[in-house]
Amino acid sequence: MTQNPVPAVESETFEEFTVAVEGGGLAVLRWPATVPDAPVVLALHGITGNALSWARVAHHLAGRVTLLAPDLRGRAGSAALPGPYGIARHADDAAALTAAVGARRVVLAGHSMGAFVAAVAAVRHPDRFPSLLLVDGAVGFPAPLELEPDELITAVIGPAMSRLSMTFPDRATYRSFWQAHPAFGSPWEPWVDAYLQRDLVGQEPELRSSCRIEAVRTDGVDLFSDDVLAAVHHLPGRARLLWAERGLMDEPQGLYDEERLAAAGLDHPNVTALRLAGTNHYTILIGDEGARTVARHLMELAGAS
Template sequence: MTAYEEIRVPVAGGELAALRWPAREPDAPVVVALHGITANALSWGTVARLLAGQVTLVAPDLRGRAGSSGLPGPYGIAVHADDIAALTGALGLDRVVLAGHSMGAFVAALAAVRHPDRFGPLLLVDGGIGFPAPTHLSPDELMTAVIGPAMDRLSMTFPDRAAYREFWQAHPAFAGDAWSPEVDAYIQRDLTGDEPAMHSTCRIEAVRTDGIGLFDDDVLSAVRKLPAPATLLWAARGLMDEPQGLYDEQRLAAADLSGTLLEPVAVPDVNHYTVLTGDTGAREIATRLVALSNIPSPCGS
């Protein structure tokens, strides 16, 4: 495990928790990285290891999760975007590279649109490009369609940490050699409470509000309004390691990204989780983050 420090910064309603993996050099570039809808900052642990201190990585626990679970509502993608702008302001950061996985990619895109002076190039990981919501579904049905079993987990209890580990190890996305010390630390950061009734730190209200908010017009249109270049790394396989991923060539063609600053790039042999937590996907992410951190800003700084 790569060493990190936990910090807290002021945001609306309280303090946002974040993890910081320092670079080897004090003046190295900084990357801010955002997690998915029921995840937490330690989902970026494998990327942090493979960055090998070339940049400083700062990953917040988004409002309503893990170290930030005590932050009150309102929730929503726009609230997260403003929280991230507040985070960079509190840390004295300007025009940092912004990365996001899954829901975090939608937050990153909207943050770049709402706060263009705060962020530079973007790296979106298996998220950020959405599709209009089916009009025949209720909000709860929509949530089931979006994240399915992940939502069910939030209401479950577990007798101890070993049981939570076993629950996740049975997940198809983490089969075989997909499990690692970083994955274990990531899932354990999500667990809170006392034995024998431990539970996820994620606030169901936050997850529900954020999931429905992924279909807001401002969120869906953010990738078409990006003020800086962006790359989308999309996983070949899906949330349950199924052959159909969230994106494919046909879906991206239907999204019609022509005229945008977004370049889609496929990452083979990974699923929606391992594109971030596995060595293959995380190495691709780390390599691109280092490269993006060396891109001069449009302002010529």
């Protein structure tokens, strides 16, 4: 599988390396701290995302923490990693990553599916992840019993699933595909472009998403499993949930609101839920203001000055 070069992300510099996990090497991006003894943050992307979704957050962290962001198993630089997939497998990969880099206790962040992974990781590995930042994810709802697995995934991530089977003649066409998405808006920012272009593999005129369909399908169905749904209610440490005002297609109804969170029983004493006005499911992380707010909360949780 050929990974093509992607556009530079402003003047930010990051390192890319791999760590050994079960089945092979997990690709990881690292934005190193520029201050001594800085805390470490581990950040996990969404179901069809990749590590560069955290690039704008890294910009606003400004070297005050070391930020680690892996391509999760079955995506981008980690696409070759085999299954079995699933939320618990990603959680164990996250723990293996922290062990490999010698980070004993880190702040763990996750966006969308990555937030569910973060919650499960905190339950499975409480000594490694004492603090969490959950970004528009981690609180789930029981699956409609009448839906088949593929119908369930389509209901969760919609057009993103069909994209995984598409091919694109060149990078400009892929860019245009995303520019038409109502949630990404304008202007078209370079860090957004780099994040989306990292997903492409293959050669022109048959570029395609790096995401393995079987990984996305398995992970998506797993989001509705009892263990994954329960994790946020059994967190051993403190957590903040930042939820977007608007949805995946920039619709007025987001994934969450006060009533939905109440109905889900999010009453864990260690979880603080905060609405980010003016953001949707994507811009809460990759929009400049959303990323600035996420970075601020990460620094607070990490105790970074």
